[in-house]
Amino acid sequence: MGGLRVACDEAEKETDMAEQTSGPGGVERPLSPHIQIYRWHIPMLTSILTRITGNALIVSAVLVVWWLLAAATSPEYYALADAVITSWLGDIVMTLSLWGIWYHFLAGLRHLYYDAGHGLDIPTAEKLGWGLLIGSVVLTVLTIIII
Amino acid sequence: MRYLTDRKRAEGKGAGHSGTEHHWHMQVSAVGLALIVPTFLYVFGSALGGTHDEVLATFARPIPAILTGLVLVFGLLHFKNGAQIMIEDYWRGTTRKAALMFTTAFTYGLIATGLFALAKMAL
Ligand code: HEM
Numbered sequence: 530m531g532g533l534r535v536a537c538d539e540a541e542k543e544t545d546m547a548e549q550t551s552g553p554g555g556v557e558r559p560l561s562p563h564i565q566i567y568r569w570h571i572p573m574l575t576s577i578l579t580r581i582t583g584n585a586l587i588v589s590a591v592l593v594v595w596w597l598l599a600a601a602t603s604p605e606y607y608a609l610a611d612a613v614i615t616s617w618l619g620d621i622v623m624t625l626s627l628w629g630i631w632y633h634f635l636a637g638l639r640h641l642y643y644d645a646g647h648g649l650d651i652p653t654a655e656k657l658g659w660g661l662l663i664g665s666v667v668l669t670v671l672t673i674i675i676i
Numbered sequence: 677m678r679y680l681t682d683r684k685r686a687e688g689k690g691a692g693h694s695g696t697e698h699h700w701h702m703q704v705s706a707v708g709l710a711l712i713v714p715t716f717l718y719v720f721g722s723a724l725g726g727t728h729d730e731v732l733a734t735f736a737r738p739i740p741a742i743l744t745g746l747v748l749v750f751g752l753l754h755f756k757n758g759a760q761i762m763i764e765d766y767w768r769g770t771t772r773k774a775a776l777m778f779t780t781a782f783t784y785g786l787i788a789t790g791l792f793a794l795a796k797m798a799l
Contacts, residue, residue, distance in 0.1 A: 601792070
């Protein structure tokens with residue numbers, strides 16, 4: 530992912546180059562960052578969150594389809610599904626889903642922007658990352674207010 | 677030197693051996709979803725928590741029904757191909773194949789179930 534590539538460039542400046550490029554067996558290529566000793570930063574965090582939100586949205590999709598099926602089946606079944614989705618646990622899951630889809634939406638647009646070859650320098654990537662984190666929360670709150 | 681065209685050399689490359697097809701699908705579905713998902717959030721969010729009659733009335737109208745159908749089909753196909761990226765990054769061999777098959781079957785099952793429910797309410 531674009532974000533990670535930017536992150537690697539930054540780390541290479543800080544680490545000894547020789548150590549970065551010669552791995553086991555003297556492999557002459559850049560190696561993946563070792564996640565436990567790697568300093569977290571915004572492009573890295575926002576990149577992995579894209580994967581987490583995208584895949585976690587399957588939970589929301591299952592709930593939505595179940596709710597639709599219940600509504601199509603009978604008033605009793607609908608009452609059950611609606612009670613589950615609007616319970617406190619359901620509210621937490623649906624609010625997280627809302628944030629997840631807005632986050633993934635913004636991250637997806639950033640991904641397309643990166644793929645077109647833009648925004649890959651470190652200062653821009655940092656700003657875009659903050660834009661995703663703040664923008665997704667703003668959009669989530671706005672949606673809750675409007676609905 | 678082997679007498680191969682550039683195209684022959686590129687075919688079958690990539691983790692999923694499907695060349696650039698997969699990446700192109702992600703880009704097309706991403707743009708499509710970016711256009712329809714915000715309106716869907718409004719429609720679905722408004723319907724959620726309504727009475728049973730209100731929900732039936734909502735999905736009997738063409739725009740909410742068609743929009744929800746589109747988001748279900750293309751959102752879930754986009755999910756299927758997106759989950760494939762993660763599966764190919766983390767697993768190999770039989771586990772990878774089984775995970776891809778399971779994701780594919782699960783996704784199509786969910787699409788079919790959602791469309792059945794929508795059709796039942798809309799017609
Ligand atoms: C709201 C509109 C959406 C946009 C603009 C969008 C955009 C994108 C983009 C650009 C990618 C990267 C594709 C690539 O790596 O080539 C992506 C990945 C992905 N998307 Fe979406 N998406 C949207 C909605 C969804 C939904 C609703 C789901 C799930 C139901 C989803 C699940 C995924 C998954 C699982 C990935 C793969 C993440 C990874 O591991 O790299 N997306 N999306």
